[in-house]
Amino acid sequence: MKEIEELWREVRELSLGNNGSIERLESPPSSLDFLRNFINPNKPCIISNAINHWPALSSWSHHSYLSHSLSSSSVSLHLSPTGLADSLTTAPPSSPSPLCFASAHVQRHVPFPQALHLITSSHSSAFVAYAQQQNDCFRTEYSALANDCDSHVPWATRAIGAMPEAVNLWIGNQQSQTSFHKDHYENLYAVVTGEKHFLLLPPTDVHRMYIREYPAATYSYSSDTGEFDLELDEPIRYVPWCSVDPYPSPQNKDEEVSKFPLYFNGPKPFHCTVKAGEILYLPSMWFHHVRQSPDDGGLTIAVNYCKDQAFFLAVNIKCKSQTLMRVVFYAGYDMQFDIKYAYFNFLQSLHYRSTLSPMVQEKVSEETSDSDALA
Amino acid sequence: MKEIEELWREVRELSLGNNGSIERLESPPSSLDFLRNFINPNKPCIISNAINHWPALSSWSHHSYLSHSLSSSSVSLHLSPTGLADSLTTAPPSSPSPLCFASAHVQRHVPFPQALHLITSSHSSAFVAYAQQQNDCFRTEYSALANDCDSHVPWATRAIGAMPEAVNLWIGNQQSQTSFHKDHYENLYAVVTGEKHFLLLPPTDVHRMYIREYPAATYSYSSDTGEFDLELDEPIRYVPWCSVDPYPSPQNKDEEVSKFPLYFNGPKPFHCTVKAGEILYLPSMWFHHVRQSPDDGGLTIAVNYCKDQAFFLAVNIKCKSQTLMRVVFYAGYDMQFDIKYAYFNFLQSLHYRSTLSPMVQEKVSEETSDSDALA
Numbered sequence: 001m002k003e004i005e006e007l008w009r010e011v012r013e014l015s016l017g018n019n020g021s022i023e024r025l026e027s028p029p030s031s032l033d034f035l036r037n038f039i040n041p042n043k044p045c046i047i048s049n050a051i052n053h054w055p056a057l058s059s060w061s062h063h064s065y066l067s068h069s070l071s072s073s074s075v076s077l078h079l080s081p082t083g084l085a086d087s088l089t090t091a092p093p094s095s096p097s098p099l100c101f102a103s104a105h106v107q108r109h110v111p112f113p114q115a116l117h118l119i120t121s122s123h124s125s126a127f128v129a130y131a132q133q134q135n136d137c138f139r140t141e142y143s144a145l146a147n148d149c150d151s152h153v154p155w156a157t158r159a160i161g162a163m164p165e166a167v168n169l170w171i172g173n174q175q176s177q178t179s180f181h182k183d184h185y186e187n188l189y190a191v192v193t194g195e196k197h198f199l200l201l202p203p204t205d206v207h208r209m210y211i212r213e214y215p216a217a218t219y220s221y222s223s224d225t226g227e228f229d230l231e232l233d234e235p236i237r238y239v240p241w242c243s244v245d246p247y248p249s250p251q252n253k254d255e256e257v258s259k260f261p262l263y264f265n266g267p268k269p270f271h272c273t274v275k276a277g278e279i280l281y282l283p284s285m286w287f288h289h290v291r292q293s294p295d296d297g298g299l300t301i302a303v304n305y306c307k308d309q310a311f312f313l314a315v316n317i318k319c320k321s322q323t324l325m326r327v328v329f330y331a332g333y334d335m336q337f338d339i340k341y342a343y344f345n346f347l348q349s350l351h352y353r354s355t356l357s358p359m360v361q362e363k364v365s366e367e368t369s370d371s372d373a374l375a
Numbered sequence: 376m377k378e379i380e381e382l383w384r385e386v387r388e389l390s391l392g393n394n395g396s397i398e399r400l401e402s403p404p405s406s407l408d409f410l411r412n413f414i415n416p417n418k419p420c421i422i423s424n425a426i427n428h429w430p431a432l433s434s435w436s437h438h439s440y441l442s443h444s445l446s447s448s449s450v451s452l453h454l455s456p457t458g459l460a461d462s463l464t465t466a467p468p469s470s471p472s473p474l475c476f477a478s479a480h481v482q483r484h485v486p487f488p489q490a491l492h493l494i495t496s497s498h499s500s501a502f503v504a505y506a507q508q509q510n511d512c513f514r515t516e517y518s519a520l521a522n523d524c525d526s527h528v529p530w531a532t533r534a535i536g537a538m539p540e541a542v543n544l545w546i547g548n549q550q551s552q553t554s555f556h557k558d559h560y561e562n563l564y565a566v567v568t569g570e571k572h573f574l575l576l577p578p579t580d581v582h583r584m585y586i587r588e589y590p591a592a593t594y595s596y597s598s599d600t601g602e603f604d605l606e607l608d609e610p611i612r613y614v615p616w617c618s619v620d621p622y623p624s625p626q627n628k629d630e631e632v633s634k635f636p637l638y639f640n641g642p643k644p645f646h647c648t649v650k651a652g653e654i655l656y657l658p659s660m661w662f663h664h665v666r667q668s669p670d671d672g673g674l675t676i677a678v679n680y681c682k683d684q685a686f687f688l689a690v691n692i693k694c695k696s697q698t699l700m701r702v703v704f705y706a707g708y709d710m711q712f713d714i715k716y717a718y719f720n721f722l723q724s725l726h727y728r729s730t731l732s733p734m735v736q737e738k739v740s741e742e743t744s745d746s747d748a749l750a
Contacts, residue, residue, distance in 0.1 A: 003724045003725055004721070006721070007717055007718070007720075010717040010720060010721075011717040014712045014713060014714075014716060014717055015711075015713045015714055015717070031407060032406055032407060032410065032534065035407065035410050035411055035415070036410055036535075036536055036711075040410070040414070040415040040711060040713065041711055041713035041714055041715075042713070042714045043714075158407065159411070160411075161407070161408075202714065204714065204717065204718070204721075336390075336415060336416055337389045337390070338390045338415065338417070338418070339389075339390055339416055339417045339578075339579065339715060340416075340714060340715055340718070341389060342385045342386040342389055342390065342579065343382070343579070343715070343719075343722070344718075345381075345382075346379070346381070346382040346579075346722070347718070347721070349378045349381065
């Protein structure tokens, strides 16, 4: 559908730029500038020198400091076979579809020193451990570290007009990845140690992500056998998720490209690396895929400020607007469910009719029929 | 096309409200609140008690004050047969189409006292006179009144991040009307005497306006014969304009409704009356139709702060985005050509396929084919 492809181009020409790079600010913007130049136009940016005053920047690279500060804390740890948790994988035999959306095994109440050991030793164990509980964990499980960071990002809080509803801590290693998805809230992502590598696509590219509904499944890990079991959630529920893996293995590359031509043959995604001491503003509704590089101690640690319960919202997003309004009403760093959001829902509700070869077109309309089912 | 009708509904449910009324603020908002709650979501509002300190509010209702202050000023006056200038009318015989877009006869260098007399005596003369030159006239032709108003609206200037590029004065009577159209800039409309009555539709309703290209024509008035002549502009040029007259005469009503069912049968337009001392924030890209009621002296006077050359932009809007970017770069109170604008262009580029009766559907797709030609 040439109009949709023109939309992909125009949003880049008018607002985002065509070179696939994210704008960088050398210092924190004023609240007005941040609201006017980034939140309003739904445009990401990376801000340097905004958290230089955080004690965390120096102290968190020392495992001894973390272990000592959190010696009496218990945390939740996400375990997965490969580090690809909350992502698509081959479904168990009982599944109605070949792929499912697999959530990690969540090991609760792990003494922090042990959790830290499990994360750093993942490469030599049967699982990859990732502390990525997105339930305001920094202000609960990790409250002993509260004085190492600001409780919010002042210029962003003033711009958005509300305090963050959730502040989360992420402690992972180079094996942890987050698959393509979007969130319905404004997100500020501060990297403290290591680096995060983001692939970003604007909401206007929704048809390029081939969002479909996948049955939800959850890993369970047995410390006795040292093995994972993957089972569909009961009662069965479906999660709308992006089908695209941007880094397919060489042997799968051709098949992936032919299954998802709009992603692989369209405008290249925006790519950025967020270094320790930098903040990424990730606007609401942007599709993002995240990988990470550890610091010398083998860790990547980040704090993000946002609204929690992404999945709750992701499900609610399919309900009537009135429901959304209620959610928004109590939200912290939540997006405005305004004309941009209405435009997005309209766009997502449209079938994509490709101008590509008939063979590909067939695949595409197949994909987007599914995608439409979500709209 | 049910998706487009759902968009009309959703933008009202999520952001604008369903009762067709415009939000009112009892005092000027902070720059952050104005940017976050109105400019970002592209949502109009009426602000009271924002210009109480303007000397104009008391002095401009006295014709003697205006005549004395501008005794040595010459101004531009727009003359039309009925007060419907810059609107569609029956085209001259030479026209390729039955209707044309008729601009008023512009009488330049009229001594202000005479201009004021012509405006107030329009009801008893062969023409309707309207001082509505949109070329920053308040800071040029009417500079003698500069101290009666603020040179800009401070909280809006801070929110938008730039001074207005044009400040215009409008002096008219009850016969002057402005037909449905949209502007590509943020507009603040301060009424000083009398009242302005606005009909407003959001950009998402673009298909309901039946925008088509009409040949441009201009009235010329002969003071000898006291008659108007309407001639097509040479070389012939086309102006994209809204086809809908929201107030058809009783005898035309049925035909208008059947020609423009999406307007007359869709969600009702937002309606508001802006009284002396109030400011209307008219967001970029909103379709608006304006009528007015005079004060006891027979005048409606307003000052608006915006970017000038609406028609220049209206034409340019059809050019490649790069052109727009250049325009924007130098603009004052101009809109952000951002994701909202890209979404709008996308929406406008789509054919509207009605879910109405086949007969109506035929008409509609006919209309929108034209409309698409503009996109």
